[in-house]
Amino acid sequence: MKVSVQTLGGETGGDIELADAIFGLEPRADILHRVVTWQLEKRRGTARPTRERADVARSGKKLGRQKGGGTARHGDRRAPVFIGGGKAHGARLRDFNPSLNKKVRALGLKMALSSKAKDGSLIVVDGLDVEAGKTKALAGQFAALNVGVKTLVIDGDALNVSFANASGNLRGVNLLPAVGANVYDILKHDTLVLTRAAVEKLEARLNG
Incomplete structure (x- = not known):
């Protein structure tokens, strides 16, 4: 043309x-x-992920006995309520x-x-x-x-x-x-x- x-x-x-x-x-x-x-x-x-409870490198030992301690019944220090614990329902990795x-x-x-x-x-x-x-x-x-x-x-x-x-x-x-x-x-x-x-x-x- x-x-x-x-x-x-x-x-x-x-x-x-x-x-x-x-x-x-x-x-x-x-x-x-x-x-x-x-x-x-x-x-x-890339959408960066956050570390969830299973991704945090912390001790899995139970903090105290289940009953009779007068405190909350925590399992370990990976829980989101602790500083340094895993994020609850965190962002997942998305690679475009x-x-x-x-x-x-x-x-x-x-x-x-x-x-x-x-x-x-x-x-x-x-x-x-x-x-x-x-x-x-x-x-x-x-x-x-x-x-x-x-x-x-x-x-x-x-x-x-x-x-x-x-x-x-x-x-x-x-x-x-x-x-x-x-x-x-x-x-x-x-x-x-x-x-x-x-x-x-x-x-x-x-x-x-």
Whole structure:
């Protein structure tokens, strides 16, 4: 599929041929849902357990005789009522480390890119150079590009320094290298902006 390449100022600078196997697929909600769920689960840290009565290293000897001592009938010092005793009904270990086939993850990324190309919210730009790295200049260029409220910009291997400096104060604009492209970030933004270098890197990454 052919897409016109623009400058940051909104001017047309030729066409680029996007691979149909990456940008021309029919998106499937079930695949996208699986990949997004996997991503969000992988972000979660391990829920730490607490030591319960059986986990505390203390003597199991009974404190005193069952009757006649004038005190409570305790069994041992592992009881939760004692300082250092095991916690009653404590938190259990929960480790969030799901697995997902690499082919499904790659397919999800292809479908996320295809969904942006299909609904017209994909923009390919020639480069990301911003004059003097000024936020005001970039804001005017983005207005000419007609991007959405939330915009994800993906560059090649190295991020453009002037664009990174200029976009730092723009709300709703996020910048990623091509290696960091992922389904969740692509789908949650209104507009996806790719550079020529990003297109080359993504096609090389996903063609294998």
